[in-house]
Each structure stands twice: as structure tokens, then as C-alpha cells.
Amino acid sequence: MDLYEYQGKQYFARFGIPTSPGGVADTVDQAVAAADAAGYPVVVKAQVKVGGRGKAGGIKLAADADEARRHAGAILGMDIKGHVVHRLWVEHASDIDKEYYASFTLDRPAKLHLGMLSAEGGVEIEEVAATNPGAIAKIHIDPVDGLDEVTARQWVDAANLDEAAREQAAALLVKLYTCYVEGDCDLAEINPLILTVDGRVHALDAKVTLDENASFRHPEWAEYAATDTDDPRERMAKEKGLNYIGLSGSVGIIANGAGLAMSTLDVVNQVGGSAANFLDIGGGANADVMAAALEVINADPAVKSIFVNIFGGITRVDEVAQGVVDALGRVDITSPIVLRLDGTNAVAGRQILAPHLSDRLVAQPTMLEAARTAVALAAR
Ligand code: GDP
Ligand code: MN
Numbered sequence: 001m002d003l004y005e006y007q008g009k010q011y012f013a014r015f016g017i018p019t020s021p022g023g024v025a026d027t028v029d030q031a032v033a034a035a036d037a038a039g040y041p042v043v044v045k046a047q048v049k050v051g052g053r054g055k056a057g058g059i060k061l062a063a064d065a066d067e068a069r070r071h072a073g074a075i076l077g078m079d080i081k082g083h084v085v086h087r088l089w090v091e092h093a094s095d096i097d098k099e100y101y102a103s104f105t106l107d108r109p110a111k112l113h114l115g116m117l118s119a120e121g122g123v124e125i126e127e128v129a130a131t132n133p134g135a136i137a138k139i140h141i142d143p144v145d146g147l148d149e150v151t152a153r154q155w156v157d158a159a160n161l162d163e164a165a166r167e168q169a170a171a172l173l174v175k176l177y178t179c180y181v182e183g184d185c186d187l188a189e190i191n192p193l194i195l196t197v198d199g200r201v202h203a204l205d206a207k208v209t210l211d212e213n214a215s216f217r218h219p220e221w222a223e224y225a226a227t228d229t230d231d232p233r234e235r236m237a238k239e240k241g242l243n244y245i246g247l248s249g250s251v252g253i254i255a256n257g258a259g260l261a262m263s264t265l266d267v268v269n270q271v272g273g274s275a276a277n278f279l280d281i282g283g284g285a286n287a288d289v290m291a292a293a294l295e296v297i298n299a300d301p302a303v304k305s306i307f308v309n310i311f312g313g314i315t316r317v318d319e320v321a322q323g324v325v326d327a328l329g330r331v332d333i334t335s336p337i338v339l340r341l342d343g344t345n346a347v348a349g350r351q352i353l354a355p356h357l358s359d360r361l362v363a364q365p366t367m368l369e370a371a372r373t374a375v376a377l378a379a380r
Contacts, residue, residue: 001209001210001212001221001224001225001228002049002207002208002209002210003206003207003208003209003210003224004047004048004049004087004089004227005045005047005089005205005206005207006022006024006047006087006089007206007208007224007227008206008207008208009022009089009203009206011179011183011206011208012176012179012188012190012203012206012208014179014183015175015176015178015179015182015183016175017172017175017176017179017190017202017203018172018200018201018202018203019091019202019203019204019206020038020091020092020093020094020202020204021037021038021039021091021092022034022038022042022089022090022091022092023037023038023089023090023091024047024087024088024089024090025072025087025088025089025090026076026086026087026088027076028069028072028073028076031044031068031069031072031076031088031090032065032068032069032072034088034090035062035065035068035090036065038090038091038092039092040062040063040064040065040068040093041061041062041063041092041093042061042062042068042090042091042092042093043059043060043061043062043090043091043092043093043094044059044060044061044062044068044071044072044075044088044090045058045059045075045088045089045090045091046058046059046075046078046080046085046088047085047086047087047088047089048080048081048083048084048085049083050080050081050082050083051124051207052080052081052124053080056078056080056081057074057075057078058075058078058080058085060074060075061093062093068090072088072090075088076088083230084230086230094194094196094202094204095196095197095198096192096194096195096196096197096204097162097194097195097196097197098119098121098161098162098165098194098195099121099122099192099193099194099204100117100118100119100120100121100159100161100165100169100192100193100194100195101116101117101118101120101121101122101125101128101136101189101190101191101192101193102115102116102117102118102121102169102172102173102176102189102190102191102193103115103116103125103187103188103189103190103191103207104116104141104176104177104180104185104187104188104189105186105187105188105189106186107140110140112140112141112142112143113140113141113142113143113177113180113181114138114139114140114141115138115139115140115141115147115155115173115177116136116137116138116139117136117137117138117139117155117156117158117159117161117173118135118136118137118159119135119159119160119161119162120132120135121191121192121193121194122191122192124191125191136159137155137158137159137160139151139155141177143181146177146181147173147174147177148174149170149171149174152170152171152173152174152177153166153167153170155170155173156169156170156173161195162195164195164199165195165201168200168201169193169201172193172201172202172203176188176190183208183210184210184211184214184217184218185208185209185210185211186209186210186211187207187208187209188207188208189206189207189208190203190204190205190206190207191205191207192204192205210224225238231246233246233277233296233299233300234246236295236296236299237279237296240292240293240295240296241292242279242280242281242289242292242293242296243258243278243279243280243281243282244277244278244279244280244296245277245278245279246276246277246300247265247274247275247276247277247278248274248276248302249268249273249274249275249276249302250273250274250276250302250303250304250305250378251268251273251274251275251276251303251304251305251306251307251374251375251378252275252276252277252279252297252298252300252303252305252306252307252335253265253268253275253276253277253278253279253297253306253307253309254279254281254290254293254294254297254306254307254308254309255279255280255281255308255309255310256280256281256282256283256309256310256311256312256315256320257280257282257283257311258280260280260309260311261278261279261280261309262278263367264307264309264367264371265278267367267368267371268307268371268374268375270371271368271371271372271375272375273371273374273375273378273379276297276300276302276303277297277300279293279296279297281293283314283315286319286323287322287323287325287326287327287330288323289323290320290323290324290326290327291323291326291327291330291331293327294306294327294328294331294333294337295331297335298331298332298333298334298335303335304335304377304378304379304380305335305336305337305338305374305375305377305378306333306335306336306337306338306374307337307338307340307370307371307374308324308337308338308339308340308341309340309367309370310339310340310341310342310343311342311343312341312342312343312344312345312346312349313343313344314344315343315344316344316345316349317341317342317343317344317345317346317348317349317350318345318348318349318352319345319349320341320349321341321348321349321350321352321353322352324337324339324353325352325353325356328356328361333360335377336359336360336361336362336377337360337361337362338362338363338364338370338373338374338377339353339361339362339363339364339370340363340364340365340366340367340369340370341353341363342365342366350363362377
């Protein structure tokens with residue numbers, strides 16, 4: 001789960017990582033109040049879960065309340081790469097001398113944590129990696145050993161940060177590592193990490209991805225789940241406990257297992273269609289789960305057909321078929337449904353469905369044929 005910048009900064013603050021004072025605002029008036037509290041000049045920042053906000057015009061400096069009001073009005077409602085801005089973060093502006101980059105993430109093949117540090121921050125790190133890979137100092141950290149100040153200091157030296165920043169940067173990186181490990185992050189990234197003109201090092205941006213497998217030991221993450229997405233389809237799916245991601249096509253997808261769901265998207269694409277979503281109903285595909293899945297997909301006005309692709313393993317196809325039949329009795333589905341049911345108890349499953357089949361509920365023997373039918377129905 002990705003956090004907004006302001007949430008990431010609040011998360012950082014719990015681990016002692018310095019950030020600028022600021023406040024959240026959902027309206028222009030709140031933004032001016034937050035600016036007054038932070039002290040001018042301020043920077044008004046769009047809160048969307050996508051990078052490159054600065055270039056897109058979602059980050060503006062304001063010298064006084066009038067300017068803060070003007071920028072807040074312009075940025076609220078702005079569309080940044082398909083993300084509409086509903087919330088702002090307003091913080092006291094920093095006087096920047098240098099912009100660096102710092103992050104921790106997991107290097108899976110190496111089975112170690114990976115720290116990346118660069119004196120060339122502010123721009124996208126992918127760009128630095130492509131044009132000037134030598135400017136990124138990498139460090140692998142064994143989770144058993146952790147990161148100590150001495151190692152952090154050597155790392156900072158290797159990255160060639162300015163002399164004035166080195167000691168504070170090393171201390172900050174140890175804290176960022178602690179945040180990454182104890183805070184159960186998949187990614188903790190600061191870009192830019194800055195050295196101010198008056199010689200302070202702090203985080204000007206925050207990108208934090210939490211490892212949801214650890215949510216059982218973080219009851220406080222509930223507040224992040226509440227703001228996790230502004231896609232109403234995803235919010236509805238989350239409430240129903242479904243593993244759903246909204247996409248922009250017209251074929252609604254229901255599959256059991258993330259791998260099958262992804263293959264289903266591929267096959268729909270392959271035959272010339274486009275998926276409206278990813279939806280993995282997991283192992284327990286009973287009537288409740290199926291009804292919930294159909295309800296979420298049915299609520300999406302872009303959906304023109306629904307492709308239910310089930311391969312029974314531990315999940316039994318007869319149970320899924322019964323689930324579909326029961327669900328259809330409960331939810332009024334507007335789009336035609338194409339089913340492909342195979343695997344454990346497939347014959348029994350098809351028998352359960354047989355009396356219910358129509359031009360609104362079509363069964364196909366293979367994934368490819370079902371995809372073709374679903375795409376053809378969506379094109380009508
Ligand atoms: P991103 O574009 O989404 O990564 O947003 P950032 O928070 O990283 O901000 C982008 C850029 O805006 C930074 O690299 C800075 O150059 C600039 N910026 C952000 N905050 C401040 C600030 O407090 N003072 C100044 N002078 N520039 C800022
Ligand atoms: Mn940034």
C-alpha cells in the first residue's frame with residue numbers, strides 16, 4: 001500500500017527523520033490556515049500517489065497568504081496523470097542548497113536490503129540510473145546485521161555528498177533504515193533529500209510503500225487503508241475484501257488466483273479486447289464472494305461484458321457454479337456474463353449451470369474461446 005507524501009512524512013517523523021512543519025488541507029481556506037501556521041514562504045503540494053508532481057504544476061511556492069490561496073485554488077481539482085487532486089500538503093518552504101536521493105528497498109535476488117544514495121537527487125532516479133549510473137552509491141544490507149552509523153558514514157562518503165551534509169545524512173539514513181525495517185516498508189524513498197542553505201539535512205518528499213503482509217502488527221495502518229484509493233470501484237472492492245484493481249477497459253474480469261487473473265487480462269488483450277479490472281477472488285469462491293465480485297464489476301459503468309474465468313484446484317468448480325447461480329439471484333447484472341469453468345468437479349459445475357444458460361449467461365469450454373466471446377459481447 002502506497003502512502004501519500006504527507007502520510008509518509010508523518011511516518012518518517014515517528015522515526016525521528018526531520019521534515020518541514022506543515023499541514024493537510026482539503027479546501028482553499030484550510031490551505032491558507034495551514035500556510036499561516038507553517039509560516040511563509042510556504043510550498044503548496046498536490047497529494048496524489050504519482051511522481052513528477054513538480055513538473056506537472058502540482059507544487060508551487062507561495063510568499064504570502066494571497067499567493068497560497070491562489071495556488072491552492074489552482075492545484076485542488078487538478079488532474080495529474082489521471083489522479084485528481086483532492087488534498088494538499090502545505091509546508092514551510094525550504095531554502096535549498098543541494099538535492100540528494102536516498103532509498104531502501106528489498107533486493108529479492110540478493111536476499112538483502114538495498115540502499116541507494118545519490119548526490120544527484122530531485123530528478124527521477126530512473127533517469128540518473130540511465131544517464132549517470134556511477135552517481136548512485138548502492139549498499140547491500142544483511143537484515144541480521146542492520147545498518148550502523150560507521151557503515152552509513154562510509155556510504156555517504158562513497159556517494160560524494162557535500163561535506164556539510166555528511167554527518168547529518170549518515171544519521172538520517174540510519175533512521176530511514178529503522179523506519180524501513182521496523183515500519184515494515186517495501187520502499188522508503190526520499191527524493192529530494194536536501195541540504196538547506198543554512199546547513200540542515202532533511203526530507204523534502206516522502207515515498208513510502210507499506211508491506212501489507214505486516215498489517216496484522218500495525219493496527220494504526222487502518223487510517224491509511226481508509227485513504228488508500230480514490231477510485232470508487234477500488235474502495236467498494238476493498239470494503240468487500242476483494243483483491244481488485246480498476247483498469248480502463250470494458251471487459252470485467254473475475255478469476256480465482258492472481259496468476260490466472262493476470263493471464264486472463266493477457267488473453268483478453270490478445271484477442272483485441274481490454275479489461276475493466278483485475279479481480280482475484282482467491283480460493284473461497286462461494287456465493288457470497290461471487291456476489292460481491294459481480295456487484296463491484298456491475299457497478300462500473302464502463303463494463304460491457306463480464307468474463308468469469310475459474311480453474312478449480314482446491315476450489316471446487318461445482319461450488320463456484322452454485323455461487324454464480326446464487327449470486328445471479330441476488331444481484332441484478334446489467335452485462336452479459338461469459339463463464340469458463342474448468343478443473344476439479346468441472347462436469348458437476350457445468351451441470352449446475354446448464355439450466356441457467358442463455359444469451360446473457362454463456363459458457364465456453366476454453367479460456368481463449370471465452371475471451372473471444374466476452375470481447376465480442378463487449379464490442380456490441
Ligand atoms: P515530485 O515532483 O512529485 O517528486 O515532488 P517533490 O516533493 O519531490 O518536489 C519537486 C521539486 O519541487 C523538488 O525537487 C524541489 O525542487 C521543489 N520543491 C519542493 N519543495 C520545495 C521547497 O520547500 N522549497 C523549494 N525551493 N523548492 C521545493
Ligand atoms: Mn520527489
